[in-house]
Amino acid sequence: MPTISANMAYEHKAIETKWRKEWVKRSTYRVANDPSKPKYYVLDMFPYPSGAGLHVGHPLGYIASDIVARYKRHQGFNVLHPMGYDSFGLPAEQYAIQTGQHPAKTTEQNAARYREQLDRIGFSFDWSREVRTSDPAFYEWTQWIFLQLFDSWYDPRADKARPIADLIARLESQGCQGQDASILTGDIEEFVGEFTAEEWKAFDERTRQMVLQHFRLAYLSEAWVNWCPALGTVLANDEVKDGVSERGGHPVERKRMPQWSLRITAYAQRLLDGLDQLDWSESIKEAQRNWIGRSEGALVRFPVGEDFIEVFTTRPDTLFGVTFLTLAPEHVLVGKFTTEEQRAAVEAYVNKAKNRSERERQADVEHVSGVFTGSCAKHPFTGADIPIWVGDYVLAGYGTGAVMAVPGGDQRDWRFAKHFGMPIIAVTEGADIEKEADESKEATISSEGFLKGLKVPAAIQRAIAELEKLGAGEGRVNYRLRDAAFGRQRYWGEPIPIYYKDDIPYPVAEQDLPLVLPEIDKYQPTETGEPPLARAKDWSYEGYPLETTTMPGWAGSSWYFLRYMDPKNKERFASQEAIDYWGQVDLYVGGSEHATGHLLYFRFWTKFLHDRGWIPFDEPAKKLVNQGMIQGVSQYTAFASFGGSPESEFTDRFVLKTGEFFEVPRRWDGFRQYFFSLELLDSLDSWNSVAVGPEQLVPVAMDVRFVDNSCLDVSKVQLKDTRPEVRDGVFFATSGYWVDGQYHEFQKEARHFETRPVVEKMSKSKFNVVNPDDIIERYGADTLRLYEMFLGPIEQSKPWDTNGIEGTYRFLRKFWNLFHTGSPSETPVPSTHGVDPLPLTNDAPTKEELRVLHATLKKVTEDIERMSFNTSVSQFMIATNELGALKCNKRAVLEPLVIVLAPFAPHIAEELWQKLNPEKYASDTYKGVLAEPWPAFDPQYLVEDSFNYPISFNGKTRLQLEFPIALSKEEVEAAVLANPEVQSRLEGKAPKKVIVVPRRIVNIVV
């Protein structure tokens, strides 16, 4: 006869293991494309499966999105909540270079480890939809999209991408007019000449293909790239930090080489405009705006003999203040305009500037350098001679790589002019050009010429109009955004499906995709400096050589959200029906570090696929939430190493300022490492009569696994620490010291060794990594989930403090106990469906119990909607405390709470739900608590009869008075004034004013 489990304890391990299995068995999280139900798409940025595994910071966003996904399922949505791996990447390749292991193998192992860790946390991911970017079945479609980009051009008239065939048809009928070229090519060294339709038809195949390169959205061109000699590869701008590679920290130099690029610049304006419609954080949107860097101005051509120099300026109004031009050292025209007399000097300067790292050039803002080319250009308006200089303050990659220098209106030009003694013309009224340039945009133009007397904005308009009239320039919008370098001299990436015939790139036929990554013997560049793929045998297509660079890390992640919709499709990247059904991502959760990388390319590819008619929307994610970082709390102790020969001393003697001393026997070799407890730091006086102060002490991080509440467990350290010098150290505290695993006590106190907590990044090197597996082992996944949410707002960074987790664990136990501490009924109820019943009653709830229930339903529902999970957790705690105090064991109250807790703590909720409704689980197709509708809150239970008014005098609360809420303002006022305590505070005087805000406050102004 089963007994009622009145005092059954909450056993997280048994419960969680049971449901992990059961959910798999029941396919609880399998999602079908079911158009009969409304959809909701919750996406997490998928991880790169690194060898280190997950720490507690990684799942933060996944937990938040999982709560939303589960909540939406309770609300009747068909929820797509998938997970996969961004599995191409550098660490696996570097590991492969070191060990010779195939990156696919280590990637596989790491992914399996991630999967194990993720499974333990109880996510509702539909793993049947898992994608991996390194899986040929996935990258087949990454390659396919690349081919579509190759096969497209950006039509500025339609303001969208179109098939290259449309362009060819245009060229055949109309040729190429000047405007096309200038709009479609951003880089200074690319210039598409004008040609007629007849000329186009006369071009040979090679010439035609060369011309088309200038239009394709994926194109091969000579481009300035960040070349990293140490890695033997080219890096994207955002992979270079401070002149060194982001990974590895190797120096990077600028170099010109043939390079596959994607013409993201064609989308600059649309990427900018699209931001306004997105429910993304302002900081991310601002970061993208700055990255795109739109500026309005003019393109001005300064004639040089038969040739000309083109500059971009945002201040064409200052044209009459131009006294020289400055070219970037890398500018292609530098050589052409250098006179023989100046050649040696210019070449020396250019070489020096080129060899200077980006970092040096950035750091050296104070020092002005440059050289005169010996040539002059003509001012387009005045015809005056304008000397042409070269200066490294001008960047090759921005604008045209050349500036018109207006020392009166630009501080950098001013410093350059001052340094080289060039004339400075005042361009604005009231400018003191002896002291500095006037960059004000509210000024009035004062330089001689037709702009004199105009305000800056009017002068800009006029200058542009005059330039256009003369054919010397035109209005122009410039973007900081550069085309994205798309080739990598690496192995572990998607092969670019291109082959070369006569050095001209041609696409691999779609039916021959995927172009599978070949096996190679070594994962390094070849001896001749070619990419690793050049090592592959028969790396050719129909007898022609294949491209040997591979795609960058961001290729797969730019479109992966579409593949989840239909991950097994062999005919298409996803079926039209699946795309139409799932549509945009409704909620995207991930780190803000992807602000200008992934999140920009993600939008770019979506817009492109939209333009070509493959998908019906042109933004990938409607709402984006950036989870904050979870920082680690490192635990530092002070360390000192003292040494001498073993003969000189046999004991070490430490004296404290108080006069107390400790003596420790020396180790056989005479050296010892000493660690001091925090409270000793200021009281240390000397070691063997040598003064010891804080300056000799070095902070050393202790492994946080050995620290509890800033109290170090020294015996564990001496047994288990991975660092021998730490293990063998002597640890001093006020109470005693530890040496060679022995504790020696000075005082009859509890042994206590104190560490100093410091909040910083969670990383292995700081010994502050907390592994979710350890937490789950001790407290369970539900506690982990709740605690991660309870720490604070999802978007905020906050330190992980394992000490606090007890609170949420206690809460779950209390919640569990609510269901198990009811008075046992006189006749034991037999278990049904193998589940013991709970000691609950079917009695009608009291008003107070209903109030607690519905206040919780309301709060939790609203909190999930605005993703304020920390406050919903506290509401659960409040409800549990209150119901516990009420000794509530009524099914009608407790049952709905199980459902609303389920998104947060799915295992315990499922277990309780099964105990409440064992019969439902008899069916194998029952999806458990997740299938239950979200309980609606009923406002009637929250209506109070009376309100306890705070009565304030001049805004300061003095007392509280309770009145029925039915009372009118006037009645409340009268009642308040009639109150004896209020009267005594008024001291007989009449109040100046009484403010009554119903159900809020009463304020008496005296």
Add this chain to the structure above:
RNA sequence: ACGGACGUGGCGGAAUUGGUAGACGCGCCAGACUUAGGAUCUGGUACCGCAAGGUGUGGGGGUUCGAGUCCCCCCGUCCGUACCA
């Protein structure tokens, strides 16, 4: 330098529309139970003060009957970008 976010007890944080600042949790203090506790339960805990009372949301000013919340100035922290023409 510019752009963004933020600043509340010993700590993480709450206060959703201008209306009782400090919810909830950690920690700490006291007590109960216990052979014991790093278990559990109860109570307390912003600061100053014996108290009455006063002070208080980075600092200064303002709007308002009333400001953590709105406005202006300043200080500080974190993140991003940067000779951007």
